Amino acid sequence: MSIEQTLQQATAKAVQHLYQTEIDPQSVTINQTPKNFTGNLTVVIFPYIKIARKNPLQTGAEIGNYLKEQFSFIEDFNVVQGFVNLLFSNEFWLQQFTQLANNPNFGQLPASGKKIVLEYIGPNTNKPLHLGHIRNMFVGHAVAAILQANGHEVHKVNIFNDKGINISKSMAAWKLSANGATPQGTGMKGDHFVGYYYVLYNKLVTQQAAPWLQQGMERTEAEKQTEIYALAQDYTQQWEQGNPEVLQLWRTMNGWVYEGFKETFEQLGIEYEKAYYESECYELGKEMALEGLSQNLFFKQPDGSVWVDLTDQNLDQKLLIRSDGTSVYITQDMGVAELRYNDYHPHQMIYVVGDEQIYHFKVLKLVLEKLGKPYANTIYHLYYGMVDLPEGKMKSREGKVVDADDLVAEMLQTAEEHTKELGKTEGMNPDEAHLLYRILGIGALKYFMLRVNAQKRILFNPKESVDFQGNTGPFIQYSYARINSILRKFGQDYILPHYQVETLHPFEKDLIAELLQYEQALQTAADTLDPSVVANYAFAVAKTYNKLYAELSVMNNSNPHTNTFRVALSAVTAGIIKKALHLMGIEVPQRM
């Protein structure tokens, strides 16, 4: 039981004992005491002054006295308005710290028995990954790690949107203008190669549509008149009919893309245990739709298309099968969900997908509910906000995107320049140096993306956004590296079961209190599926430590016991920083 829970129950008992009224311990508010008041935790007793029929000061004094008599770790208390501020004893902090320092499993909560499948990344296979995918990957990876640390069994999966009109467009442009070129031949990364033809398609279609556009035809109509559009359409249909030649081209081009993706995943430390492919799920989805139709859950239009009516849910009618019998996006997702459920039988299926698809997932859930699927309500759409550029939205059709690989390269370069400027590469061999640039550059990027609540939009300015000072990844990494330097110098005997110190400096208390918050942060992060909780926590720990480091000597005190204690405190701090950063997929440097 946590201190907070203990105090909640004790406060409920106090009210019962003093005023003969029963209250729910859960309803007792316990806060951390704000910095400008003395105390560690605060009990809010406003709700009980009516029950007590006394003024807040009297009520607070009575409850405070009761608590102080009850617990030896409460050294003192003071009452301000309706707040009872409790001050804990030195022994309490030392004992808590010792417990923490000697617990090898700290930060790994016991197994919950809950199984979760988490889908993330979800790229289309017609173009390279971009900034949006980066946010997706970082959020997904971090949420999975956080859930695991909370004791859940997490299976990370990916979904490739590998079929349909988009890849057909790349195929058509390649067919018409590549002369059989390949990534190997041109020296391009596979996904960039295919993406080039996707952008080219859009150029060509605009060119070819020009005559109709000049006649005043609407853009979408004009594009339908073009040769390249016809070819892309043809590919889509031929694909569904199993034309071997088309399938061959499709396989080849997708293969190029997967090779390229693999490199990017490795660069970013992103992995998953299973990949799903829409090309393997759409037929199952179609069957499910037809089954629903036969049960009169859905309805058919005269043209043969199949629809679901969700107007009673305040939504619209939604197409499930086109009039030509082919499936659409949502149908495929129905198949994916079914397949995934059969694979894992999870308690929860989390989808990390952008917030522009909130409506889509609402519909998906309702359709599966209509079909009576047991997993319908295990579906949870964990959405994240768009990443905006200073110029506005990214537009992949126009090639106006921040490319993931370019961005990574830029981060590594910035990290290198910065490190060299500060003269930190002295005594490092080139391998060590490059590893460091990677740790710092990727760390800065991950932290930048994760420190903001995932559901908020973020503005990404490539020139200014990713910094190395202040509330950043490298700031936290730096704190770690400095502690590491101390540990190297001090030697290994820094963790002892007992510390011969009697008084604690306020900075030491602050730090211990902060460290003890780790599991609380971990839980909040899991409950809200929000990695920014962990990011902000890690920053707070680093800041609290840096303050202590600046004001006090860690290992050069005249009293050797003080040195031992502070070095141990530093070591535990470093361990927690490492754990917290690890949850975000951020590595830690030995020196920087």
Add this chain to the structure above:
RNA sequence: GGACCCGUAGCUCAACUGGAUAGAGCAUUAGACUACGGAUCUAAAGGUUGUGAGUUCGAAUCUCGCCGGGUUCACCA
């Protein structure tokens, strides 16, 4: 137009889910001892939480109206 989301310091974000005098970082200004690493630390300045009402001991947080911004409602994925 229907549904949903957002508005906090010049900028980027917090606020323990209803608690005290709304906090950090960046940028600006002024400082930090031949102490363990200055990618650090200390301080100043910066606010009518878009706006108006309501709910109660107490509102950035909950409710309603208005103003401003966004997403979505495809036989695209």
